[in-house]
Amino acid sequence: MPTIPPERARFSELEPHQARQIAESFGSDPERYDRARPRYPDAMVERIVAETPGAADVLDVGIGTGIAARQFQEVGCKVLGVEVDARMAAWAKERGLQVEVAAFEAWDRADRVFDAVVSGQAWHWVDPVTGAAKAAEALRPGGRLAVFWNAGQPSPDVAEALSEAYRQVMPDAPASRRSTTSSDGYSAFRIRAADGIREVGAFGEPEQWRFDWERPYTRDEWLDQLPTTGIRAQLPPAKLTEALAGIGAAIDAVGGSFTMRYTTLVVTATRANGA
Known part of the structure; x- marks a missing residue:
């Protein structure tokens, strides 16, 4: 069983057209995406806010359907989102979030500044x-950049059962491979994020935080979230149906439910004064 969803694992191995196809698949069913994807630990949100002076204005890069944004709103922050997928942006807007449609690299901030820039799973x-x-x-001096990912690892017996189910339909996919720890698959992402922060020269030394937590899944809950991952873009409909049936049978074989151990990994840095 992979430590992370198949659209995230070994991203560097994908051809450009595969990466584009996967990226464009996430907004195909925003209601399911918002319902099935895990939230982030409250302790992470609280620490970001606590360690960001005056953290009232937050910019959420890759806001998606607003999973992380709503958590920051719940602790009193005002959130503006940037989202490249117009379908996800529209869904989030309908639920009261402020979202601008753009790739972050091309986004026009129009001289607006923020206390924190965050990005979850994006x-x-x-x-x-x-x-x-x-x-x-986009940050005020002393403001904080925090980018984070949820990495999941089930128990060894469940991991093996799910890996075998993936191997039946996707033998070459990352989802069919086993990893030793929940953070393994995100090492490259964390390194790239930290190196990018250092290269810009406008931040202090990046820190890495981690938060461990668990979430139980029933068979139906796990199957509900699978089509929100890259597996949907990698398989034709008939093969996806076959995959879901096989994975559902694997979960039934271990009792019909399991607990996913999550580690939320954060790369964060403070904008230097005068940078």
Whole structure:
């Protein structure tokens, strides 16, 4: 079983047309995406806010349907989102979020500044150097950039059962491979994010935070979230149906439910004064 969803694992192995196809698949069913994807730990949100002076104005890069944005709103922040997928942006807007449709690298901030720039499960779609430079421009001195990902790892027996189910229909896909820890698959993303921050020269030394938590899944809940991952773009409808049936049978075989151990990984840095 992979430590991360198949659209995220080994992203560097994808051909450009494959990456584009996967990226464009996320907005095909925003209601399901918002319902099925995991939130982020409250402790992470609280720490970002606590360690950001006056964290009232937040820019959410790759806001998607607003999963992270709503959590920042819940602790009193005002959030503006930037989202490249117009379908996701429209869904989030309908639910009261402020969203502007653009790739972050090309987004026009119009002289607006923010206390924090955050990005959940999306920063690897952004050029790490251009993105960090853009974030520095949008931040007040002392403001914080925080990019984060949820990495999941089930117990070994469930991991093996799910990996075998993936191998039946996607033998060459990352989802059919086993990893040793929940953070393995995100190492490249974290390194690229930290290196991009350093290269810009407008931030202090990046820090890495982690938050461990768990979420139980029933068979139906796990199958509900799978089409929101890159597996939907990688398989034709008939093969996707076959994959879901096989994965559902694997979960039934281990009791019909399981607990996913999540680690939320954060790369964060403070904008230097006068940078």
